[in-house]
Amino acid sequence: GAAEKKTVAYIAPSLDISYWQWVGYGVKKQAEALGMDYVEYTSENSPAKQMDNARVAVTKGVDAIVIGPVSSTSTPPLLNYLQQENIPVAFAGIGPQPGLTNFTSAVTANNYETGKAQGKFTCDLAKERGGKEVGMLSLPQDRENAQKYLKGAEEAFAAEGCTLAQMLETRGLTVNEAVTQANDMLTAHPDIKAIYGMYDEAGTGAAKVLATRGLTGKVGVTVADGSPTTIGLLKQGAIQGIFFQEAVGQGIDGTQQVYNALTGAPVTQNLALVMPLVTADKVESPEAQKVIARVFPPND
């Protein structure tokens, strides 16, 4: 009956990355707010596992799904299956394959535009510091968001007259790896004046290396996503700017959209969230705090 409690499932591509945990937090919070139950699955970056998770969710009788897919191209059979089972799906973080329409909503960040904005900001930092070489610590380039960030950033560098001296990727997305990468990058290219960090751990690692080398502030660091650690570094001046991605917000909005679909309320199929830049001087401002509340869970 109508009183029966609905369940929303969150399928993450992998849950060992904090970003996807925070999306999950948003889904969970919003589900609670809407009176729904919450379950979560992880796909371990395997499209087969992702499909299995969808089927298990159906077996378990969930009513709606919020998914961060392994990749856009992995979505068609999944969407076909869920459509057949009549289950609303919202995407968070990564959208479905372009051209598909059989989904409820896609709540994503505009990675290309962010890449462009962050690229310009990074280049400006380099120029302020008397150089035009920039380095990049990237997400694995097999990810679509990484490819879009890079494309935007490269265009910005070209437009602003900076050169990308080196781009290095990490697989594990740990600070430790990023430290090694940043060390190696600065050894190979000592003229780099600003570092573009594509995710939090990259920025943290770069800041760490600069501190060790006594270069804090002399080489600029920008980072995308945002986390308590990078906000701390921002306040200390070890990082010059963060482009926040609203992980929690994506979970909240995605959940709201599937809830709307279940209750017959209107839905928005494409929600591309902007990623606002916050610098050290603005981090305590009310607007920034409002953004940050939609980035990661409060420390409770």
Add this chain to the structure above:
Amino acid sequence: MTSSPSPAVRSRAPSLLQSYRTEIAIAAAIVALLLAVGFFVPSALSMGNMRNIAQAAAPLVIMALGVFLVVVTGGIDLSVGSVFSLTGMVTALAMANGYGSVSASLAGLCVGLAFGAINGFLVTVVRLAPFVVTLITFAVAGSLAFIVTNGRSMPIADPNFWLLNSGELVPGLPNHLLFCLVAMVAIEFLLRKVVVGRWLYAVGTSAGAARLIGIPVQRVKFSAYVASGLLSSFAGVMTVSYILNAEATAGSSLMLQAIAAVVIGGASLFGGTGTAIGAVLGALMITCIQNGVNLIGVNSFWQGSVTGIAILLAVLIDRFGNSGRA
């Protein structure tokens, strides 16, 4: 020949119950697990969920069989997950370039053939340690999976390709199940009834003694690596036919799972022991644990712990339910 009558040595084959004690213990553990999950989530015992498990287990089963063939000879194959991914990419790429699904699948299988042969060559001719050799091909195949499409994942357009996985050559039996059954039965038959199969065990139990009785040790080992490569490629093709999408990271968690399946199934990494059925059951057990964890809705942070404890319980059932091996 002598006056004292010698007591006859029995030649009757041991009963299936005796030969497959470990396997029966694992099967019992799986059933116990399913019932336990079913207690919390009744739909776990539904036909639909059995289909889920079968679908999820199929590629792992095929790969575990391949890894088992190598492990029986005392080797190891770390490259299977990467070969699985690369096969998917090659197959999807071939189709994207206009090849039909049959020739694309064959191209995919060539990946396994090639990497199996390279592994076998480096182990048997160059005489490098299997761990090092397959670690190298693990890295190389994993990297090639990105290189071939420059990191892009590849959707598959051929509308009939899914039939390879989910069609029914035998009515009522989806193909992925059919393939698993055929592979298991064929390999178990090979290992028990075909001389080459007995040679695989002989090589694993003592390569030196095997050589002296005329067993072509290096050729036997080589074949095991090729078979393992081929089977992981087959699993790769089967999976893209299900997902209709190829991803460079698709197999990254499968290597450890396949080896774990083999070892949980009773094989020793020192070679010479285990059965194909055991490897299959090991793969099933891993899949069932994951399925159960998901159905019960275990918090994802806890999943590792719960999975670990479940495996521990399963091997303890085997260890103590099976006094003969104590």
Add this chain to the structure above:
Amino acid sequence: MTSSPSPAVRSRAPSLLQSYRTEIAIAAAIVALLLAVGFFVPSALSMGNMRNIAQAAAPLVIMALGVFLVVVTGGIDLSVGSVFSLTGMVTALAMANGYGSVSASLAGLCVGLAFGAINGFLVTVVRLAPFVVTLITFAVAGSLAFIVTNGRSMPIADPNFWLLNSGELVPGLPNHLLFCLVAMVAIEFLLRKVVVGRWLYAVGTSAGAARLIGIPVQRVKFSAYVASGLLSSFAGVMTVSYILNAEATAGSSLMLQAIAAVVIGGASLFGGTGTAIGAVLGALMITCIQNGVNLIGVNSFWQGSVTGIAILLAVLIDRFGNSGRA
């Protein structure tokens, strides 16, 4: 034993060159690699880069030494990466809860002690296969690393904690290097000159024979697992002291790397062979390859292939530069 006075025994200890042939070959391969990278990127040979390599290699070196102790007995330890991560989390969490850096570090080391003891117990008392046991603890410790802080990464506030890694107890020698040197020398000494060290080899080369001549096989194995747990914990503490931040996934790539280091360093996974110095060189080689790949700026998709080929070349140098083992 006999009355006849025994004439002096001619002591023909093999020269260092003979005892450490494999190690010398690996060292040569590392030097060749560095020079090759330096040819493209001169700064690869700078002091600064040597410091980078040392810093990056340190935790892997410590872990590889621990894994080596287990491998020498014929076992394997898959749990080291997870123990490394969990240790970091526990240490950081303890500090966040007001404990001093010393007691927090000790709490971290207790993680290794506990998991080492659990591994040892399950292997020696319950007699489960080392691969299965440490796969289970790998899963459990990895999951606990998320559970203890609910998945959050933990920054470390203590302003002096970095001294553990980068301070200089011996002037001019950063502590992480000091620890690596001390651990290597101590373990090599243990293995060559102390009775238990010889027992470790004895157990690995033939557990049956070792038992027959009265070596406490199970206790020796148990100690190896505990040592491995402790050393990975130590590596974990050392790393958080450098990074000043603990993450649940920090060690995820380290397990395979540590085992690879040991095997590249000349140890056999069947036990009984290898040296601590070899394991250290194996870890150095892996780090140098990664460093070289980064410095040259190899496209990340190609990194796996380049790394694989580099390892292959290194083991081929060992294999053919070292006719004695052929």
Add this chain to the structure above:
Amino acid sequence: MTAERSNASPLLEAAGIEKSYGATRVLRGVNFRLQRGEIHALLGGNGAGKSTLIRIVTGLASADAGRIALRSARDEGKPPVIAVVHQELALLPELTVAENIGIVHAPSAFGLARRGRGRAVAAEALRLIDPAMAERVLDLPARRLSLHEGQVVEIARALSIGAEILLLDEPTANLTAGETEKLFVLLRRLAREKAIGIVFVSHRMKEIRALCDTCSILRDGRTVVDAAPMMALSDADIVSHMGQPAHRAADSRERTQGAGDPAKTLRLDGPDDTSLDIRPGTILGLAGAPSGPSALIAMLVGARSASPWRLSGEGIAAPFRSPREAIRAGVGFVPGDRAGKGILAQLPILDNVVAARRVRGSRGLARAAEREECAGLVSALQLKAGSIWDLPGTLSGGNQQKLLVARWLDLPLRMVVLEEPTRGVDIGTKRDIYALIRRMADAGAIVVWWSTENGELLELCDAIFAFDTDGTPKGYLAGERFDEDGLAELTGMAA
């Protein structure tokens, strides 16, 4: 003297020992007593339970029932130190010989491994048996030792401990006559001067007579003779107590130069212009210390292709590059190192026995008929096992040896190469194996048979090729020139 000893409390006393493995009752009430200063023969057929008893005494296996009392005569209240030579070698393959011996002298787990001292102890102990070998092998890893050298090392290790009880489970099975003699001198001295109690297991009646004072006999897990003086028992008594068929004189057989087809004669060329033609049907004995024969055998069976020897003849073009080629050409091989190179420990008896037939016959399938084939072969050798599906590890040492011989029985072979095929085989079955060897020769195979027991070679061979202790070929004795002294002189060892 005897009376005095039996009054003293024994060093070792076992009473009512029982032991079962699954359904197999291995020991069903064994009594055994060992006095100080005595050399006590522990006898019994293959599978009677001798090794099991020794494992129980040393605590490697636990008895299901019964009582064991150990009393030191040197130090009341403390158990005596026991040293054992197990039937299968217990060497640590990757450790050096010096370490293999030194390691049992380790002070404590965290003491320093004093290699210098360990090495000196090892050298001294080895010299007691074989001074020449001591220098050569001390720093070799044990895996590089021949079986024979390994056995010497094991014995040296046991002797070096300074134990009060010595348990020797077929220690002489891999030794040459010369070394055996040296060992015996040593054992007698230890028993006499240090009042050590020694348990000696062997299937060689001559040795037992030469060495032992007292004798206990096991039969199917029961003590049938309990500490009888050796003098009181005749050979025939012993054999009959063991439950073995009475000794039959070997059927007299004319020594021939081979009865088979002369066209199939094989020619053997070796160092120092040695060369001999061997007609099919010849039993060619190889006598002497192992180093000489092993090089020849390695070539014959394709185990090593670099060799000073060369085989030629119809159908044999080039040196065998692998054992597989040799087997394909019709050469069978029973290796001496049964644990290391013979047995496939994790495969059932069935696969072990039919392995060579599968290769010879290019069989594709493991057929059901193989079971009957296997059962027939193992019963022809009186092999004691529950079922052909048992693992070889559950067999007694002598039965494992029979399993290796069974591999080649009744196969049409051109040549069969045997390394000590009767090693550890009990007295009754030994004669059966002799008969089988003859049967192989009569069927037209050339039998090349290396043995350290010159006696059995003299009895059975058509010709004997002797090597001295350095491994150099020393000469060829055709049938008419057979005599023990001549052979002893050639091989440089007492018969």
